[in-house]
Amino acid sequence: MLPDRLHTRFGLGARPDDRPVVGDPRDAALAQLEGAVPDRPVPPDASDAVIAEAYAAVRAAAGQGAPNADAREEARQRTRRALRQVALAEAQSALSLRVATARPFVERLVAFWSDHLCVSAAAKITVAPLAGRYEREVIRPHVLGRFEAMVLASARHPAMLLYLDNAQSIGPHSPAVARLDRARRRRPDLVPGAPRGLNENYARELLELHTLGVDGGYTQADVTELARLLTGWSVTPPRSGGVPRFEFAAPRHQPGRKQVLGVRYGEGEAEGERAIRALCRHPATARHVATKLARHFIADEPPADAVERLAAVFTRTEGDLRAVAAAVVREPGAWDEAHRKFRIPQDWLVAAWRHFGLDSAPAQGALLLRQLRQPLWAPPSPKGFGDLEREWADPDALLNRAELARTMARRLAPGRADDAALEIAGPAFQWR
Numbered sequence: 001m002l003p004d005r006l007h008t009r010f011g012l013g014a015r016p017d018d019r020p021v022v023g024d025p026r027d028a029a030l031a032q033l034e035g036a037v038p039d040r041p042v043p044p045d046a047s048d049a050v051i052a053e054a055y056a057a058v059r060a061a062a063g064q065g066a067p068n069a070d071a072r073e074e075a076r077q078r079t080r081r082a083l084r085q086v087a088l089a090e091a092q093s094a095l096s097l098r099v100a101t102a103r104p105f106v107e108r109l110v111a112f113w114s115d116h117l118c119v120s121a122a123a124k125i126t127v128a129p130l131a132g133r134y135e136r137e138v139i140r141p142h143v144l145g146r147f148e149a150m151v152l153a154s155a156r157h158p159a160m161l162l163y164l165d166n167a168q169s170i171g172p173h174s175p176a177v178a179r180l181d182r183a184r185r186r187r188p189d190l191v192p193g194a195p196r197g198l199n200e201n202y203a204r205e206l207l208e209l210h211t212l213g214v215d216g217g218y219t220q221a222d223v224t225e226l227a228r229l230l231t232g233w234s235v236t237p238p239r240s241g242g243v244p245r246f247e248f249a250a251p252r253h254q255p256g257r258k259q260v261l262g263v264r265y266g267e268g269e270a271e272g273e274r275a276i277r278a279l280c281r282h283p284a285t286a287r288h289v290a291t292k293l294a295r296h297f298i299a300d301e302p303p304a305d306a307v308e309r310l311a312a313v314f315t316r317t318e319g320d321l322r323a324v325a326a327a328v329v330r331e332p333g334a335w336d337e338a339h340r341k342f343r344i345p346q347d348w349l350v351a352a353w354r355h356f357g358l359d360s361a362p363a364q365g366a367l368l369l370r371q372l373r374q375p376l377w378a379p380p381s382p383k384g385f386g387d388l389e390r391e392w393a394d395p396d397a398l399l400n401r402a403e404l405a406r407t408m409a410r411r412l413a414p415g416r417a418d419d420a421a422l423e424i425a426g427p428a429f430q431w432r
Contacts, residue, residue, distance in 0.1 A: 005335055008343075008432035009297060011104035013351025029329045032105040033322055037143055040097050040136055045089035051129050052242045054082040058126075083129045087121050088366055090132020091376045095361035098350045106143065109325055111346065112296055114139045114377070115384040116289075117154045117210055119163040122378035127163045130244070131377035134159035147289070147319030148280035151210060155276055158235040158244035160202070164382065169199035171231040171254025179251070198254070203227035205382045211279040213288030222261055228254040229265055230272050286314040289324075297328050299339040300388045306331050340431045342389040345372035347432065348401065352424045356412040372400060393430075401425055 006025035007014040010032075021028055044050075061075040098107045114135045121131040138157050142150035154160050161167040170176055177197075203226040207218045232253030235244040248269040258265045263278060265271040279285060290310035294302035313327040333339050343351065349368060353361060362368075369375045379385045386392075405425035406417070413420035423429060 005432070007104075008351075009334055009341065010108065010329065012098055012101070012107060012347060013104075013354040015354045016357045026329050026335070029105055030326055032103045033144060033325055033329075037106060037110075037140055038097070038101065038103060040093060040140060042136070043089040043093045043132075046086045046093075046129070046132060048243050051086055051133075054079065054086060054129060055126075055243070056241065057082055080125050083125055086129035087131060087377070090129075090136075091366040091369075092361060092363070094132060094135065094376065095350065095365045096359075099353045099361050100359050105325075108347075109143050109321075110135065110139055112293075113143055113150065113321075115379065116292060117150065117160075118377070118379050118382065118384040119159045120378050120380075120382075122375065122380075123163060126244075127159055130157075130159035130162070135377065142321070144322040144325070145320075147285075147314070147321055148277050150321070151206075151280050152273060152276055154210070155202075155206070155230075155233065155272075156246040158246060161233060161235050161246070162244070164202035164205055165199045166202035166230060167234045169202070169227060169231050169234075170197055170252045171228060172197050173256070174231060174252050174254055176249075176251040198224070198227055198231065200224060200227040203230060206276070206279065209382055209384075211288070212282055212284040213291075216282070216284035216288060218261060225258045226260050226275060229258045229260065229275055232269065233272060280319055283311075283315065286311040286319075290314055293324065293328055294331070294333075296341075296387055298331060298333045299341065300390075303333050306333050341387070342393050343430055343432050344385065344387050344392055345369060345374035345397075345401075346376070348372075348430070349404075351429070352405070352408060355424060355429075356408070356420075358412070368404065371404070373397065398430075401430075 004014075006021055006028055007018070010029040057079045061079045098104070098111075101107050117139065119127055119131050119134050121128040134154075134157050138150065138153040138160075142153060158167070200223050204223045207216065207223060207226065208214050212218055232249045232251075234247055234249045234252060236242070236247050250268075253267065253269075255267055257267075258271075260275050261278070261282070263275070265275055287307065290307045291302070293310055294307045298306055309331070310324060310327055314324050317323040328334060346369060349365070349372060350361075353365075366376055370378075374385055402421075402425045406421045408424070409417040409420035
């Protein structure tokens with residue numbers, strides 16, 4: 001058994017002031033799961049007032065007729081910078097908590113589930129100021145709670161609804177469409193074209209990525225029916241001002257019965273919630289989640305029996321994520337020297353900061369992660385970031401780490417810069 005794995009496999013790297021582990025390191029990892037999840041306060045530069053002001057500037061820039069193209073572009077860039085500044089404030093707060101935390105296993109779990117139910121600040125500028133808030137409001141409160149509570153919170157959060165377009169999904173036979181058709185028949189010269197119709201993006205990712213998995217047994221018909229069931233799950237309109245919030249827009253909801261995975265559903269928000277709960281409790285979801293956890297905490301090709309045991313705990317406890325995390329700690333393979341995991345960029349950089357004894361992330365931390373190709377809350381697709389060796393151990397990535405290690409060492413350990421650079425760039429620091 002590797003005692004260091006308490007700090008690597010189940011942590012974010014050791015700090016100079018960490019006390020030596022006494023007894024079984026598994027007990028120390030399990031102890032971190034006790035109690036409430038540490039809160040991450042709202043950064044001052046990401047408050048409701050700041051976000052509302054930034055969104056108001058976006059609406060104003062879109063609605064004002066600037067005198068020329070250059071002026072319009074300048075206004076757009078100014079508002080985009082305001083929204084990105086919110087995202088940077090959230091990132092600084094989250095990274096600093098990872099650096100200073102005394103319960104790094106919990107922060108590892110926050111990062112894991114944030115990636116599993118990911119949104120991307122890079123995909124849409126309207127999502128950028130909400131991505132950090134999404135982690136604070138959706139992931140962190142439920143990371144040691146129930147899986148279905150986390151998924152439901154995700155389904156109702158503006159960041160997810162905007163990212164995967166459910167906010168604009170409208171039932172083709174909904175009251176909103178019928179009302180527009182009537183108005184168009186009366187005044188075709190004044191009424192614009194039909195609103196955007198059914199959008200299946202969120203329904204598809206909910207099935208494929210968040211719950212059942214790509215081999216979970218659903219069909220395209222299930223995707224369409226689930227999308228119909230979730231019409232009306234939207235956000236407050238921009239004209240209302242303030243920060244976007246969830247709302248169930250009943251006029252946009254597709255009426256009538258729907259059927260998902262052979263189960264019939266009716267109309268309304270409650271039926272959408274019932275469907276999401278059923279998906280979270282499905283046997284395929286247990287196996288999909290167990291496989292991802294085993295791949296993340298044990299090996300790129302995890303032992304099949306470990307996956308089965310974790311899936312059994314997930315099913316038996318009805319998705320109790322504290323119990324599932326404890327089961328991961330108890331898996332023999334997680335402590336077996338034969339199983340190694342390559343450190344993803346976020347974990348590597350945070351471990352380096354902890355190694356140097358920093359109390360918070362450097363101001364340029366979020367930009368450094370972009371340089372390392374893994375910016376916080378900005379995966380390239382709804383699938384999230386991968387955590388396999390082949391995805392991060394290419395020559396360019398390793399060279400990038402080595403150069404960054406030298407830069408950090410010269411700044412943070414000037415008296416022994418060469419040795420410090422070797423410590424955090426050497427092979428022993430790349431693996432967990």
